[in-house]
Amino acid sequence: MKVLVPVKSVLDYAAKIKVKPDGSGIEKDGIKQIVNPFDEIAVEEALRLKTAGKISEITVVGIGPEEVTTQLRYAMAMGADQAILIKSLNAVDSDLAARAITEVFKKGSYQLILMGKQAIDSDSGQTPQLLAGYLEIPHASFASKVELSADKVKVTREVDGGFEVVESSLPAIVSTDLRLNEPRYAPLPGIMKAKTKPLEIIELHSLVNDLTEKVKVIKYHSPEARKAGRLVSSVDELISALKNEAKVI
Amino acid sequence: MSKILLFIQQDQGKLNQASLAALTAAQEISFKHESAEILGICLGAGAKNVVSEIATYGLANIYYSENSIFDKYIASNYAKACVQIMQKNDCKYLIASATTTGKDFLPLVAVKLSAGQASDITGVNPDKSFRRPVYAGNALADVQITTDKKIITVRGSSFDLAKSVGGSSQLEDFSPDFQPSTSVTVLEYQIPENSRPELTEAKIIVSGGRGVGTSANFEKLIFPLADKLNAAVGASRAVVDAGEVPNDWQVGQTGKIVAPNLYIAIGLSGAIQHLAGMKDSKVIVAINKDAEAPIFEVADYGIVGDLFQIVPELTQKINLL
Ligand SMILES: Cc1cc2nc3c(=O)[nH]c(=O)nc-3n(C[C@H](O)[C@H](O)[C@H](O)COP(=O)(O)OP(=O)(O)OC[C@H]3O[C@@H](n4cnc5c(N)ncnc54)[C@H](O)[C@@H]3O)c2cc1C
Numbered sequence: 375m376k377v378l379v380p381v382k383s384v385l386d387y388a389a390k391i392k393v394k395p396d397g398s399g400i401e402k403d404g405i406k407q408i409v410n411p412f413d414e415i416a417v418e419e420a421l422r423l424k425t426a427g428k429i430s431e432i433t434v435v436g437i438g439p440e441e442v443t444t445q446l447r448y449a450m451a452m453g454a455d456q457a458i459l460i461k462s463l464n465a466v467d468s469d470l471a472a473r474a475i476t477e478v479f480k481k482g483s484y485q486l487i488l489m490g491k492q493a494i495d496s497d498s499g500q501t502p503q504l505l506a507g508y509l510e511i512p513h514a515s516f517a518s519k520v521e522l523s524a525d526k527v528k529v530t531r532e533v534d535g536g537f538e539v540v541e542s543s544l545p546a547i548v549s550t551d552l553r554l555n556e557p558r559y560a561p562l563p564g565i566m567k568a569k570t571k572p573l574e575i576i577e578l579h580s581l582v583n584d585l586t587e588k589v590k591v592i593k594y595h596s597p598e599a600r601k602a603g604r605l606v607s608s609v610d611e612l613i614s615a616l617k618n619e620a621k622v623i
Numbered sequence: 624m625s626k627i628l629l630f631i632q633q634d635q636g637k638l639n640q641a642s643l644a645a646l647t648a649a650q651e652i653s654f655k656h657e658s659a660e661i662l663g664i665c666l667g668a669g670a671k672n673v674v675s676e677i678a679t680y681g682l683a684n685i686y687y688s689e690n691s692i693f694d695k696y697i698a699s700n701y702a703k704a705c706v707q708i709m710q711k712n713d714c715k716y717l718i719a720s721a722t723t724t725g726k727d728f729l730p731l732v733a734v735k736l737s738a739g740q741a742s743d744i745t746g747v748n749p750d751k752s753f754r755r756p757v758y759a760g761n762a763l764a765d766v767q768i769t770t771d772k773k774i775i776t777v778r779g780s781s782f783d784l785a786k787s788v789g790g791s792s793q794l795e796d797f798s799p800d801f802q803p804s805t806s807v808t809v810l811e812y813q814i815p816e817n818s819r820p821e822l823t824e825a826k827i828i829v830s831g832g833r834g835v836g837t838s839a840n841f842e843k844l845i846f847p848l849a850d851k852l853n854a855a856v857g858a859s860r861a862v863v864d865a866g867e868v869p870n871d872w873q874v875g876q877t878g879k880i881v882a883p884n885l886y887i888a889i890g891l892s893g894a895i896q897h898l899a900g901m902k903d904s905k906v907i908v909a910i911n912k913d914a915e916a917p918i919f920e921v922a923d924y925g926i927v928g929d930l931f932q933i934v935p936e937l938t939q940k941i942n943l944l
């Protein structure tokens with residue numbers, strides 16, 4: 375069984391994010407790009423399924439400028455077999471990403487797509503379900519456990535209030551939540567090996583005709599900072615402040 | 624006049640309150656973007672009860688179905704039902720709260736209707752754009768949906784709950800006109816009993832992090848304080864990942880987004896991803912032994928010290944009030 379894992383390159387989650395003064399974007403200079411943490415979890419899950427003999431081949435796919443190759447190589451250093459870069463200099467919204475991945479999926483004979491539930495930059499959380507819509511195949515989102523067999527996949531989903539277990543026919547899309555696994559670090563030999571693994575480059579416009587984004591960002595703003603609070607020195611002072619000043623208890 | 628379809632979420636006859644925040648967002652769109660009539664759709668066992676409860680909230684028609692195909696939540700069935708009602712009424716918008724249900728199925732509707740979707744909006748701007756947080760709330764983006772039809776999920780904590788205005792909506796029992804999905808089966812649905820208020824609805828939240836550490840400590844320290852204050856209990860990812868508390872308690876970028884009147888953060892450092900879920904709380908209290916912890920940067924009141932001493936004292940003294 376072949377599995378496809380979309381991988382988005384995002385700004386390091388630990389970095390301090392600043393909006394450009396003119397609101398046209400985010401300051402990216404000097405900040406490291408990383409594999410979207412949820413996609414890293416998806417790659418890890420694919421690797422474990424491969425070790426368990428459930429799948430045979432892992433292809434990672436990324437959309438963006440040439441630099442995204444670094445994150446694709448990282449996924450291959452973790453153990454993915456091959457990569458596809460869909461090259462685009464312009465921004466792609468979740469919808470355009472989904473339409474591009476749709477075309478990649480149709481070209482291969484994949485039985486499963488494993489991917490992050492959300493990209494930590496756009497925080498939009500749509501692409502897996504949009505893909506399900508375009509491909510007309512089932513999806514199970516927010517997975518904290520994945521059990522794959524030859525013709526179906528059982529997924530434990532994290533939902534409001536608790537969890538839900540669903541079973542889906544294949545091919546299917548599974549989006550990952552944080553508790554699914556703890557991704558390994560790419561081992562040194564893996565990093566060497568990744569340099570020689572196949573990486574195919576496809577131009578986005580050769581894959582999809584309509585490159586318009588359905589959702590456009592027109593301006594970024596910085597959130598308002600909270601006004602400074604104060605330290606209190608005792609529990610009594612805290613209770614009195616909450617009662618008399620803030621009036622919340 | 625354009626039409627907006629509001630997805631009214633319910634579980635076994637109980638209205639999900641976040642739908643009322645989504646209704647407020649719908650009203651704002653009607654007020655600021657284009658005057659619109661608001662319709663509703665409500666699905667599953669218990670829907671009938673819920674629609675009669677929400678019939679006085681100023682919606683025109685409310686469609687509901689207790690057909691057994693909606694008893695268990697299956698994304699494609701919910702999506703198809705919304706598409707059916709939207710097409711029948713030529714609705715321009717679909718709006719739902721950004722619950723795990725809303726997040727999960729709205730994009731399927733977007734594909735069916737070739738619509739763009741704005742996720743998790745926190746504001747309706749006067750210039751026909753929407754405001755939404757990105758980068759864990761470290762930036763806010765004004766986004767425009769360029770398609771004619773528009774799909775929107777709403778961050779519940781950013782809009783007031785709509786209020787009853789009297790009158791009565793026209794309630795319509797509809798039959799699904801599609802074949803239900805056979806590719807997905809729900810095997811199990813586990814929602815543990817929770818006697819405390821819902822995180823997203825609570826006025827007060829007591830939240831614990833790695834400093835609290837274990838489920839035993841939650842029981843010993845956090846629960847008694849929460850119960851005194853009739854508060855919900857939250858947690859950081861660190862304790863959820865460690866399996867000490869249910870994952871449904873996680874507050875943050877990738878967990879619940881909350882904005883209670885009072886958020887008491889105990890033994891959690893205040894990582895960006897955690898702050899993303901609670902920094903819009905009205906009043907924040909931090910209890911942490913590390914004076915440098917970033918949680919103090921957003922706290923209105925902070926106490927530097929050992930939570931194992933401070934929390935029991937707080938619980939005890941609040942008791943005396
Ligand atoms: C993609 C991604 C998504 C994430 N999403 C979320 C999310 O949604 N929510 C979330 O919470 N995190 C999230 N995280 C994790 C986040 O980055 C932090 O790792 C996490 O929030 C840390 O939890 P913590 O504050 O409990 O632990 P720590 O950072 O270890 O903090 C523990 C704190 O307890 C204090 N302490 C210890 N003992 C005591 C004591 N006796 N008395 C008083 N204070 C004490 C310490 O001083 C310290 O400040 C995410 C991370 C990533 C990469």
Ligand SMILES: Nc1ncnc2c1ncn2[C@@H]1O[C@H](COP(=O)(O)O)[C@@H](O)[C@H]1O
Pocket residue numbers: 380381382383410412413435436437438466467468471489490491492493494496497498499500501502
């Ligand atoms: N530009 C992209 N390249 C590769 N994968 C993407 C891209 N955009 C979104 N995805 C995938 O879709 C998931 C959810 O993204 P989003 O819907 O944008 O929050 C991510 O975790 C990725 O797996």
